Amino acid sequence: MIRAQNIIKNFGEQQVLKDVTCEFERGKTNLIIGRSGAGKTVLLKILIGLITPTSGKVFYDDIDFYDLEKSQMRELRMKIGMLFQGSALFDFMNVEENIRFPLDMFSKMTPKEKLTRVDYCLERVSLTGNNKKFPSELSGGMQKRVGIARALVLNPSYLFCDEPNSGLDPKTSIVIDALIHDITKENDIVTVINTHDMNSVMEIGDSITLIHEGKLAWIGNKDQVLASNNEILHSFIFASPFLQRLKSGLVQNK
Amino acid sequence: MNLFYNFGKYVQWLAQVFKKPENWGMYWKETLRQMNSIGIGSIAIIAIIAVFIGAVTAVQFSYQMGGSLIPRYYIGYIVRDMTIIELAPTFSCMALAGKVGSNIATEIGGMRQKEHIDAMEIMGINTAAYLVQPKVIAALIVIPMLVCLAAFISIIGGYVAVVPTGAFSNTEYIQGLRSFFLPYNIFMMFVKAVTFAFLLTTISCYQGYFVKGGSIELGNASTQAVVFSNVFILLSDYLIAMILTG
Numbered sequence: 001m002i003r004a005q006n007i008i009k010n011f012g013e014q015q016v017l018k019d020v021t022c023e024f025e026r027g028k029t030n031l032i033i034g035r036s037g038a039g040k041t042v043l044l045k046i047l048i049g050l051i052t053p054t055s056g057k058v059f060y061d062d063i064d065f066y067d068l069e070k071s072q073m074r075e076l077r078m079k080i081g082m083l084f085q086g087s088a089l090f091d092f093m094n095v096e097e098n099i100r101f102p103l104d105m106f107s108k109m110t111p112k113e114k115l116t117r118v119d120y121c122l123e124r125v126s127l128t129g130n131n132k133k134f135p136s137e138l139s140g141g142m143q144k145r146v147g148i149a150r151a152l153v154l155n156p157s158y159l160f161c162d163e164p165n166s167g168l169d170p171k172t173s174i175v176i177d178a179l180i181h182d183i184t185k186e187n188d189i190v191t192v193i194n195t196h197d198m199n200s201v202m203e204i205g206d207s208i209t210l211i212h213e214g215k216l217a218w219i220g221n222k223d224q225v226l227a228s229n230n231e232i233l234h235s236f237i238f239a240s241p242f243l244q245r246l247k248s249g250l251v252q253n254k
Numbered sequence: 255m256n257l258f259y260n261f262g263k264y265v266q267w268l269a270q271v272f273k274k275p276e277n278w279g280m281y282w283k284e285t286l287r288q289m290n291s292i293g294i295g296s297i298a299i300i301a302i303i304a305v306f307i308g309a310v311t312a313v314q315f316s317y318q319m320g321g322s323l324i325p326r327y328y329i330g331y332i333v334r335d336m337t338i339i340e341l342a343p344t345f346s347c348m349a350l351a352g353k354v355g356s357n358i359a360t361e362i363g364g365m366r367q368k369e370h371i372d373a374m375e376i377m378g379i380n381t382a383a384y385l386v387q388p389k390v391i392a393a394l395i396v397i398p399m400l401v402c403l404a405a406f407i408s409i410i411g412g413y414v415a416v417v418p419t420g421a422f423s424n425t426e427y428i429q430g431l432r433s434f435f436l437p438y439n440i441f442m443m444f445v446k447a448v449t450f451a452f453l454l455t456t457i458s459c460y461q462g463y464f465v466k467g468g469s470i471e472l473g474n475a476s477t478q479a480v481v482f483s484n485v486f487i488l489l490s491d492y493l494i495a496m497i498l499t500g
Contacts, residue, residue, distance in 0.1 A: 050372055077378035088373040102377050105277050154377075 001025055002047060002158065002190050007056035009042055016042050017053070018214040027188045028206035029181050031195055035236060039214045041162065044194045048080060048160055049073060060158065078106055081151030083161040083180075087143040089135040089150070095122070096131035099150045106154065121149035125179060141172035148179060152187075159184065161193040165200060173197060177204050198237060201225065210236065264460050270382035271390070271456070284388035292354050292389070293396030297403070303349050304404035307341045308333055308411025316421050329422050330430020333412035338439050342405035344491050347450035350397065351483035355458035358389060359479035362462030363472045371463075386459040390452060397451035398444050405443065442498050449490050454483040 002024040009017040016039045024030035024047075032040045045051040047058055049065060058065040060076060068076060089098050099118045103109055109117065122128050125145035135143055144164060151159060161180060165173035177197075181204040184191040193200065201208060205222035210233055217232045225237060226247075238247045275281040312333050319329070362385055365371050374381045409431065416422045458479035465475040 048376055050375065074378040074380075077376055080376055082373065082376045084369045084373060086368055088369040090370055104280055105377065105379060160376075 001059075001061055002192065003059040004043065004047060005057045005059065007043065007046055007058070008054045009039070009046060009051065010054045016214050017046070017211075020056075020211065020214070020216050022209045022216060022219065024190055024192045024209075025207060026190045027185065028191070029184050029204045030190070030192045030207040030209065031201060031205045032192065032209050032211060033195060033201060033236065034211035034217075036196075038211045040194050040211045043211060044160060044162055044192065047192060048082060049077070078102075078154060079157040081154065081156035081159045083144065083147045083151050083159070083164055085163045085166050087135070087140075087147040089143055089146055091135055093134075094131065095127070095133050095135075095138070095146050098135070098146060099153050102150065102154050117153060118149075121153050124152065124183070125149045140167050141169075141176065144168065144172075144176055145179070148176075148183070152183065155187070157189055159189050159191045161191070161195075163194055163196065165195065165197040170199065173199060174203070180204065198243065201237065212236070263464075264456070267382060267460060267463070268456065270380065271386045271459075273380055273383050275383060275387065276379060281384065281388055284384070285392050288389045288392035289396050291357075292350075292392055293400065296350060296353060296400060299349060299353055300346050300400050300404050301407050303345055304342065304407035305411035305414075307345055307404070308337060308408035308413075309415035311336050311341065311408075312412035312416045313421075316416055326422060327426045327429040327433065329416060330409075330412075330427040331433045332430070334409055334431050334435075335439060337405050337408040337412075338443050340491075340495075342408055343401045343443050343446035343450060344487065346401050346404040347397065347447065347454060347487050348484050350400070350451075351454045351458070351487060352480050354393070355454050355479045355483045356476045358455060358458040359462035359465075359476045360472060362386075362459055363465035363475045364462075366463065366465050367468070367472065382463065386456070386463070389459060390455045393451040393455040394448055397454075398447040401443060401447040442494070445498065446491065446494055449494060450487045453486045453490060457483045457486060 003022075005021050007017050007020045008015065020039075020043060032043060034040045042051060046053045046056075049058075052066070057067075063076070065073070065076070090101070093101065096115075096118055099121055100114050103114045103117060107114070118131070119128070122130065125148050127142060127145050127149065130138070130142070130146075135146070138146065148164075159180070164176050164180060168176065177200050180191060180193065183189070193204075195201070202222050202225065205225070208218070208220055208222065208225070209216065210218040210230075212232045218228065218230045220228060220233075225233065228234070234247075238244050312329060315329055315332050319326070362371075365385070371381045371385070374384065413427055417424050417427050461475040461479040461482070465471055
C-alpha cells in the first residue's frame with residue numbers, strides 16, 4: 001500500500017496541493033483523476049519522489065519515503081516501475097536495449113537470462129519480435145507498450161502510469177488499460193494511474209481519487225461513480241454534452 | 255548574484271557527477287559511445303580549423319618579418335610554438351565548445367524535457383553521474399588527442415602556405431621546426447587541453463541538465479553552453495599561461 005498523508009505543495013506563492021491524504025491499495029488499479037491543473041501530476045510526482053512536498057509524508061508499506069537515506073531511496077526506486085505520458089523511451093536505444101536497460105544497470109543476470117526476461121516482457125505486452133526496432137519506428141500505442149514492458153522488467157512492486165492513454169485512439173486506450181489492469185492483478189502490485197480518460201475511470205477504476213483545485217474532492221470506485229451525488233465528480237465525469245445526454249438517459253432508464 | 259548562485263550549484267552538482275557508478279560496465283560502454291561521438295565526430299572540423307590556423311600564422315609572420323633582421327628559419331619555430339602553446343588547444347577547444355558543447359547541452363536538455371532523466375531517476379540511477387561522467391571522461395581522453403592532431407596539422411598547414419608559394423624554402427621551415435624545442439611546451443598544451451575539455455563538457459552538461467521549459471529555453475541553454483564554455487576557456491587559458499610560464 002502507498003499512503004500520502006497531509007501533502008501540501010507550494011510553488012512560490014501558489015499552493016498546488018492543499019493537505020491531500022489518500023491511499024493506494026495493492027492489487028488494485030488506483031486512479032487519480034481531475035481537471036488539468038488540479039494537481040494530480042504533482043501528486044504523482046511527489047509519490048515517486050520527483051518533486052519534494054512542502055509538507056506531508058508518503059509511506060510505502062509503512063516506510064516513510066522522504067525519511068529514507070539517498071541510497072535506501074534508490075533501492076526502493078528499483079521496486080518502482082513508471083510509464084510516462086510520452087513513454088520516455090531512449091531514442092538512441094532499440095526496443096530490446098530500452099527494456100534491458102534497468103537489467104543491465106542493476107541485475108547480475110547473464111546476457112541469455114536478460115534476453116529471456118526481455119522477450120517475456122515483450123510477449124506480455126504483445127510486441128514479440130520487435131526487439132530491434134527503434135522508438136521512432138513505433139506507433140504511439142506500441143511505444144506505450146514498450147514503456148510498460150520496461151516498467152515491468154525488474155518485477156516492480158509499485159507501478160505508476162502518468163496519463164497512459166494520452167494521444168491514443170479509444171481502441172488502443174482500451175488495450176493499454178486492460179493490459180495495466182491485468183498486470184496489476186497478476187503480479188499483485190500497487191498501481192497508481194493519473195488519467196483524464198473517462199473510459200479508464202469506468203472500466204478499470206478499482207479505486208478512484210478525485211483531486212479538484214489541489215484538494216481531495218472524492219474517493220470511491222467505478223461502481224460508486226454513478227450513484228454518487230458529488231457535484232464536482234459529476235461535472236468532471238460528465239463534462240461533455242454527449243456524456244450529459246448519456247447520463248440523463250441512464251437516469252431515465254433507472 | 256545569479257553567477258554566484260550558479261557557480262555554487264555547479265560545484266554541488268559536480269559532487270553528484272563524480273559519485274561511484276552503479277555499474278562500471280554500463281558507464282564504460284557509454285564512455286566509448288561518447289568517445290566516438292566527441293572524437294571521431296570532430297576530426298574533420300578540427301583538421302579544417304588547424305590547417306588554417308597554421309597557414310594564417312605562417313603567412314602573417316612572413317609579412318611581419320619582411321625587411322627585419324630576424325633569421326628566416328624562425329618561421330618554422332614561431333608557427334610550431336604558437337600552435338603548440340596557444341592556437342591548437344585554444345582554437346580547437348573553442349570550436350569544440352561550439353560543436354560538442356551545444357550538442358551535449360541540447361542532448362541532455364532534450365532528455366530532461368522528454369522525461370528520460372525522470373525515467374532514469376525512478377529506476378534508481380544517479381542521472382548526474384550516468385549522463386555526465388562518461389562524457390567528461392570521454393572528453394578528457396579524446397580532446398587532448400584532437401588537440402595534438404590539430405597541432406600537427408597546423409604545422410603542416412603553415413608549411414603548405416609558405417613553402418610551395420616560394421615565400422620560404424623547405425630548409426628554412428624545417429630548420430625552424432627543429433630549433434629551440436622545449437618539451438615543456440607540449441606539457442603546457444596538454445594541461446590546457448585537459449582543462450578546456452573538462453570545462454566545456456561540464457559547463458555544457460550543466461546547462462542541459464537543469465534546463466526548464468520548452469524549445470526556447472533549450473535553445474538558450476545550448477547558446478549559454480557555448481558562450482560560458484568559451485568565456486571560461488579563455489579565462490583559464492590566461493590563468494594557465496600565468497601559472498605555467500610565470
